[in-house]
Amino acid sequence: MTEKKTKHHHGDLRNALIQAGIAILAEDGIDKLTLRRCAARAGVSHAAPAHHFKGVEGLRGAIAEEGFVIFRGYMQRELDKVGDDPHRRLKAISLGYLLFALENPALFELIFGISAMLYLNEVQPESPGASYDMLRQCCAPFVAEGAESGPVEAQVWSLIHGFATLFLSEQFGPVDRGNPDLDAFNKVITLLDSLPLADRA
Amino acid sequence: MTEKKTKHHHGDLRNALIQAGIAILAEDGIDKLTLRRCAARAGVSHAAPAHHFKGVEGLRGAIAEEGFVIFRGYMQRELDKVGDDPHRRLKAISLGYLLFALENPALFELIFGISAMLYLNEVQPESPGASYDMLRQCCAPFVAEGAESGPVEAQVWSLIHGFATLFLSEQFGPVDRGNPDLDAFNKVITLLDSLPLADRA
DNA sequence: TGTGTTAACTTTACAGTGTCAAGTTTGGAC
DNA sequence: GTCCAAACTTGACACTGTAAAGTTAACACA
Numbered sequence: 001m002t003e004k005k006t007k008h009h010h011g012d013l014r015n016a017l018i019q020a021g022i023a024i025l026a027e028d029g030i031d032k033l034t035l036r037r038c039a040a041r042a043g044v045s046h047a048a049p050a051h052h053f054k055g056v057e058g059l060r061g062a063i064a065e066e067g068f069v070i071f072r073g074y075m076q077r078e079l080d081k082v083g084d085d086p087h088r089r090l091k092a093i094s095l096g097y098l099l100f101a102l103e104n105p106a107l108f109e110l111i112f113g114i115s116a117m118l119y120l121n122e123v124q125p126e127s128p129g130a131s132y133d134m135l136r137q138c139c140a141p142f143v144a145e146g147a148e149s150g151p152v153e154a155q156v157w158s159l160i161h162g163f164a165t166l167f168l169s170e171q172f173g174p175v176d177r178g179n180p181d182l183d184a185f186n187k188v189i190t191l192l193d194s195l196p197l198a199d200r201a
Numbered sequence: 202m203t204e205k206k207t208k209h210h211h212g213d214l215r216n217a218l219i220q221a222g223i224a225i226l227a228e229d230g231i232d233k234l235t236l237r238r239c240a241a242r243a244g245v246s247h248a249a250p251a252h253h254f255k256g257v258e259g260l261r262g263a264i265a266e267e268g269f270v271i272f273r274g275y276m277q278r279e280l281d282k283v284g285d286d287p288h289r290r291l292k293a294i295s296l297g298y299l300l301f302a303l304e305n306p307a308l309f310e311l312i313f314g315i316s317a318m319l320y321l322n323e324v325q326p327e328s329p330g331a332s333y334d335m336l337r338q339c340c341a342p343f344v345a346e347g348a349e350s351g352p353v354e355a356q357v358w359s360l361i362h363g364f365a366t367l368f369l370s371e372q373f374g375p376v377d378r379g380n381p382d383l384d385a386f387n388k389v390i391t392l393l394d395s396l397p398l399a400d401r402a
Numbered sequence: 403t404g405t406g407t408t409a410a411c412t413t414t415a416c417a418g419t420g421t422c423a424a425g426t427t428t429g430g431a432c
Numbered sequence: 433g434t435c436c437a438a439a440c441t442t443g444a445c446a447c448t449g450t451a452a453a454g455t456t457a458a459c460a461c462a
Contacts (some may be wrong), residue, residue: 034448036253045412047450052410056449062297113314151388154364154373158389162363163355172355187352188359192405195396214439234420246441248421253439257420 014062016042025106033110035059067107069079072121072131074100079138086141086197091189093138094160097186101164102177103178108168112161144198156192162189215253215263216284217243226307234311236260261311268308273332275301280339287342287398292390294339295361299386302365303378309369313362347400357393364389 020041024033035056036046051194053059075096094155101108136149139156143149163185166172172184203227221242225234236248236257276297283289301308338349340357344350364386366371373385 013410019302020415031267035450038206044450048411050450109314112370123216132459148430150373151391154367154389155360155392157372158363158367159360159392160363161367162359162361165366166355166359166362169313171358172351184351184355188355190352191356191395194392195339196277237419245439247419249440250440331407351424 005182008044010044010048013042013044013048017049017052017059017123018066018113021059022066022107025063025110026104030106030109033060033106034065042072063107063112067104070104071097071100071111073132074103075131075134078132086095086138087193087195089138090142090156090192090195093134094156094189094192095182095185097160098164098167098182101168101174103121104181108164110164138141141197147198152195155195159188159191213325214243214245218250218260219252219263219267222260223267223308226264226311227305231310233306234261234264234307263402264308265312268305269311269332270303271308271310273300273335275304276332276335280335287339288394288396290339290395290397291357294335295357295390295393296383296386297363298361299368299383302369304383305374306369306378308364313366342398343396348399353396355395360389360392 017038020038021033024037024041031150035049038059039046039049042048051058053062060182075093078096078099079089083086132153135157137151138150142152167175167184175181214324218239222234225242236239236250239260240249240290241248242246250260254263274296278289279293284292320371332355336358337354340350340354343353368376368385376382
């Protein structure tokens with residue numbers, strides 16, 4: 001308790017609301033994420049969040065920003081397990097991407113929901129950039145000197161994002177999110193084996 | 202007006218509500234799709250839809266069902282433009298997939314929203330199956346005799362679904378949905394060129 | 403130490419949402 | 433012609449976001 005910021009009233013309400021939101025997402029799902037519930041969980045009145053976020057979109061944006069940090073953690077953890085082989089790194093970051101989606105489905109939906117990009121672009125061009133940079137680095141070995149990197153990145157991102165989305169929504173069959181069968185993932189990801197390494201000077 | 206089904210009161214309220222919902226999606230976006238707005242647009246009281254759909258999820262499911270019909274139309278239209286070459290057919294169905302997303306973004310989001318699969322599975326195991334069958338047929342030439350078809354289908358579907366989702370949410374840059382630049386699509390889809398044709402008996 | 407100022411927060415209020423429980427109307431079977 | 437059940441309306445309630453007005457408390461300044 002000594003670490004209490006002893007700010008004006010609450011201390012650190014903005015962060016408390018974000019953490020409340022993340023907990024609500026994990027426990028109750030995305031459509032239970034409301035301003036009033038976050039406020040109640042943080043122990044303040046229902047109108048308090050308005051002083052820290054611009055409406056409910058602002059709150060969602062702030063939660064998404066925090067979500068990207070967690071997201072990057074998943075990818076980094078898998079990257080740390082493998083060496084320098086470019087194809088293995090590609091698979092590792094993809095696995096991290098998938099595991100994040102499986103273990104944080106509501107947060108994944110919040111972050112990558114189609115309408116989500118509206119507030120993301122406004123609120124924070126920072127964090128998604130950092131996530132994208134991780135992907136970019138993993139794709140770099142497959143981009144020829146002087147060539148544009150966009151197509152390879154789009155191929156890799158499309159494949160893993162599409163698979164994660166469809167797998168999570170059980171389009172490929174029932175999923176035990178606690179102990180997922182990664183057989184389908186391993187087979188799909190072989191498509192990236194056909195990506196040729198660029199010979200670099 | 203003579204074609205009025207002269208059912209009990211309204212005539213064909215269920216269908217009118219679905220059409221109202223599709224119009225609202227196109228005009229106002231997905232978060233304006235509410236029971237009360239659909240009811241108002243169809244000219245009935247706010248509680249009337251309850252007699253045709255099980256809550257708002259039921260309405261969304263019914264609209265999704267209709268959306269899949271439109272979706273299949275887009276894919277079929279592109280397939281009709283090409284011949285028998287398997288790789289070209291794969292690109293054609295993918296283009297139809299993308300064009301549907303671009304021209305019906307809210308409907309696409311409704312259909313493929315991550316939480317969407319809940320009511321889809323309950324309400325109608327029919328239409329999505331029909332859509333999936335189209336994909337399956339396009340993938341068949343790449344599946345060896347006796348081999349399982351799942352992996353190839355998952356690769357193709359993941360790639361195009363991921364690309365459509367990310368492209369639509371402008372992750373690859375600004376998009377003019379009326380006149381989209383399909384350059385990125387054409388480059389990403391080349392990844393499918395590496396799919397080997399199965400030599401069939 | 404006392405006094406303002408202002409940001410943080412609360413209270414109150416209102417429109418919109420889904421959903422339930424009653425009513426009312428009407429098409430059609432008998 | 434009567435009656436019934438389905439279709440639809442009306443009214444109510446809890447919940448949502450948001451705005452306006454009121455209250456509290458931290459801090460600067462005298």
